[in-house]
Amino acid sequence: MIRALSYVIVGTPNLPAWQKQAAEHIGLQVEVVEPGRCVRLRADQKVQRLLLEACEGEPSMGMGFEVGDAEELEQAAQALTAAGYPITRGTEQENALRGVAGMLHFRDPDGVRIEVAWGLADAASPFVPGRPLGGFRTGELGIGHVALITAHFEQMCHLYKEVLGFKVSDRARAPFRVEFLHVNPRHHTLGIAHTGGPAKIYHMMLEYNDFDDLGRAYDMALADPECIGVTLGRHINDHVTSFYLKNPDGWMFELGWAGRTIGPDWEVEELQGMSLWGHDRTWLPPDKREEARQILKRLAAQGMRAPVVTTSQTAKARQ
Numbered sequence: 001m002i003r004a005l006s007y008v009i010v011g012t013p014n015l016p017a018w019q020k021q022a023a024e025h026i027g028l029q030v031e032v033v034e035p036g037r038c039v040r041l042r043a044d045q046k047v048q049r050l051l052l053e054a055c056e057g058e059p060s061m062g063m064g065f066e067v068g069d070a071e072e073l074e075q076a077a078q079a080l081t082a083a084g085y086p087i088t089r090g091t092e093q094e095n096a097l098r099g100v101a102g103m104l105h106f107r108d109p110d111g112v113r114i115e116v117a118w119g120l121a122d123a124a125s126p127f128v129p130g131r132p133l134g135g136f137r138t139g140e141l142g143i144g145h146v147a148l149i150t151a152h153f154e155q156m157c158h159l160y161k162e163v164l165g166f167k168v169s170d171r172a173r174a175p176f177r178v179e180f181l182h183v184n185p186r187h188h189t190l191g192i193a194h195t196g197g198p199a200k201i202y203h204m205m206l207e208y209n210d211f212d213d214l215g216r217a218y219d220m221a222l223a224d225p226e227c228i229g230v231t232l233g234r235h236i237n238d239h240v241t242s243f244y245l246k247n248p249d250g251w252m253f254e255l256g257w258a259g260r261t262i263g264p265d266w267e268v269e270e271l272q273g274m275s276l277w278g279h280d281r282t283w284l285p286p287d288k289r290e291e292a293r294q295i296l297k298r299l300a301a302q303g304m305r306a307p308v309v310t311t312s313q314t315a316k317a318r319q
């Protein structure tokens with residue numbers, strides 16, 4: 001039913017800082033809808049991929065998932081209603097702001113706003129990145145992925161798998177329960193983790209087409225090391241090379257490159273760790289950080305490696 005993560009909606013008390021980071025550091029295109037109130041961020045030819053709205057108090061993040069047409073939106077509406085999720089139809093104003101043809105929204109078991117929409121429009125003008133770069137990998141893969149920490153693991157798994165039709169990519173049971181779910185060839189569109197702590201937004205992943213654009217984002221982060229939430233490293237499951245940049249609201253952007261794609265022959269795996277190398281989580285308590293180091297040492301001793309597969313890079317070698 002769901003085809004991709006189409007866009008993300010952010011409610012932030014730090015709008016000016018978001019605009020600056022989005023354009024200058026990440027390289028997204030900022031389009032001001034209403035100064036100081038509402039901003040669209042573009043990552044490709046679409047009208048928006050992140051919608052930022054100024055708020056007071058607690059920041060929020062919501063996800064907009066794509067369905068193919070009005071009929072599929074009705075199927076989603078019926079499935080959600082049957083599962084006991086009260087839905088609300090998007091108003092004309094909400095749809096226009098997002099650039100979608102139709103939308104409904106509801107709250108997931110943690111209270112996160114989830115939208116289901118179809119017909120996200122192309123913008124009238126070409127994508128102009130905030131800094132020179134070769135664009136973001138989107139298309140049928142959607143804008144990227146989101147990872148959530150949930151306080152309602154079973155209900156969340158039921159919602160996404162049984163109601164919305166996500167498929168499991170892989171999972172880990174230790175040091176905490178996590179499931180990675182896909183809806184298209186992107187290895188995962190959603191990660192759901194149950195750490196025992198309260199629900200929160202962990203990160204949103206954006207994927208550069210070109211490795212050098214990721215390297216430059218890391219250079220910029222190294223000038224202000226406090227903004228690095230997770231150091232450069234490579235994930236064991238989607239094979240993304242990435243680092244995590246703290247955003248002005250305290251949750252993170254994973255800026256990545258060369259995520260692998262998967263097909264119908266995919267077999268669910270039990271993960272031996274989260275990363276092949278790197279990805280030191282600077283925010284973890286010292287004992288958990290040490291545990292992660294030991295896992296990396298074990299994988300290194302096994303010689304575990306993964307091929308780099310990338311098909312969408314735009315850079316050409318210069319003679």
Ligand SMILES: [Fe+2]
Pocket residue numbers: 145147203205254
């Ligand atoms: Fe991630």
